[in-house]
Amino acid sequence: MVKKGYRLKAEDIVLLLLPLVFLLLFLTRPGNQEPVKQPSADKGKRGPEITLTVYNPNESLIVEAKLEEYLVGVVAAEMPPYFDLEALKAQAVAARTYALGRVKGYYGSTASHFGADICTDPGHCQAWISKERFLEVYGGEDDWARIEKAVNDTRNIVVTYGDVLINPLFHSNSGGATEDAREVWAISESVPYLQSVFSPDESSYPDYEKKQLYSWDEIAEKVKTKYPEARLPSNVDMEIESFTVSGRVDSIRIGSVSMSGTEFRELLGLRSTMISLNFPSAESVEITTYGYGHGVGMSQCGADALARDGYGYEDILKYYYSGVEVEEIAQ
Ligand SMILES: [Zn+2]
Numbered sequence: 134m135v136k137k138g139y140r141l142k143a144e145d146i147v148l149l150l151l152p153l154v155f156l157l158l159f160l161t162r163p164g165n166q167e168p169v170k171q172p173s174a175d176k177g178k179r180g181p182e183i184t185l186t187v188y189n190p191n192e193s194l195i196v197e198a199k200l201e202e203y204l205v206g207v208v209a210a211e212m213p214p215y216f217d218l219e220a221l222k223a224q225a226v227a228a229r230t231y232a233l234g235r236v237k238g239y240y241g242s243t244a245s246h247f248g249a250d251i252c253t254d255p256g257h258c259q260a261w262i263s264k265e266r267f268l269e270v271y272g273g274e275d276d277w278a279r280i281e282k283a284v285n286d287t288r289n290i291v292v293t294y295g296d297v298l299i300n301p302l303f304h305s306n307s308g309g310a311t312e313d314a315r316e317v318w319a320i321s322e323s324v325p326y327l328q329s330v331f332s333p334d335e336s337s338y339p340d341y342e343k344k345q346l347y348s349w350d351e352i353a354e355k356v357k358t359k360y361p362e363a364r365l366p367s368n369v370d371m372e373i374e375s376f377t378v379s380g381r382v383d384s385i386r387i388g389s390v391s392m393s394g395t396e397f398r399e400l401l402g403l404r405s406t407m408i409s410l411n412f413p414s415a416e417s418v419e420i421t422t423y424g425y426g427h428g429v430g431m432s433q434c435g436a437d438a439l440a441r442d443g444y445g446y447e448d449i450l451k452y453y454y455s456g457v458e459v460e461e462i463a464q
């Protein structure tokens with residue numbers, strides 16, 4: 134259905150043809166008004182035809198999707214297709230766990246979803262890509278078929294802790310050890326399955342290490358934008374004050390200001406909080422980051438490395454999520 138005043142675009146036609154989308158619910162009107170939604174009789178239905186509603190903010194579209202078909206697009210968007218099949222399966226199970234958790238109302242607000250269960254914004258829920266777009270940008274039919282196999286071979290499998298779906302956080306590369314969730318987010322209680330674990334063999338991946346040179350003035354300017362009262366001398370004056378258990382920056386001092394590693398990472402747009410500092414001169418700072426992402430939960434590069442060492446997807450998931458069960462969805 135196309136609302137009066139809405140001009141159909143080429144991308145909309147592609148979407149209409151997607152096998153994933155078996156029911157097009159609505160296209161929003163100009164002005165970012167709330168999309169109208171058709172009630173679904175099958176929402177969250179158990180068994181072989183679990184469905185969910187997916188909000189795509191890029192298209193201002195809400196569709197009702199079959200879970201397993203939707204998951205192929207998630208794995209395709211979230212993990213390189215050339216990773217080992219067992220790593221792709223681990224990603225599929227994590228994506229399924231997250232999607233079903235969203236259907237159950239876990240993981241925080243869905244105010245941005247216009248009532249849909251989940252969205253395709255990777256900064257909020259999890260990424261998703263259409264097969265057409267994947268073939269244009271990321272890989273071939275063979276790659277897509279491998280991802281489909283990863284999803285099909287793990288059909289209905291999820292990760293639980295104490296019979297409850299976990300929050301299957303993941304990141305690209307741990308830099309050698311994953312992080313305890315409490316070190317990244319201000320949560321009062323420990324999350325038992327999101328502990329720090331060693332994650333060797335990630336150094337061969339491009340995301341492992343990055344060196345970047347900053348001028349002291351550039352760093353001082355960024356600190357001043359957030360802390361106008363900061364006292365910052367004309368020459369380099371910064372040091373790491375403490376580390377977390379995984380070796381990431383817990384606290385770092387820049388001039389008169391101390392901040393958390395997470396805050397420093399955001400301020401400079403660094404890949405991770407696992408960093409080392411080098412001072413080539415009195416006016417410059419070389420920052421080396423190890424790993425990519427917040428470091429909590431499953432490392433994708435680590436999952437691939439473990440898979441290449443012979444780990445199956447269940448072993449991979451249990452390696453990164455401490456004390457969990459990998460099992461079929463409870464009926
Ligand atoms: Zn979302």
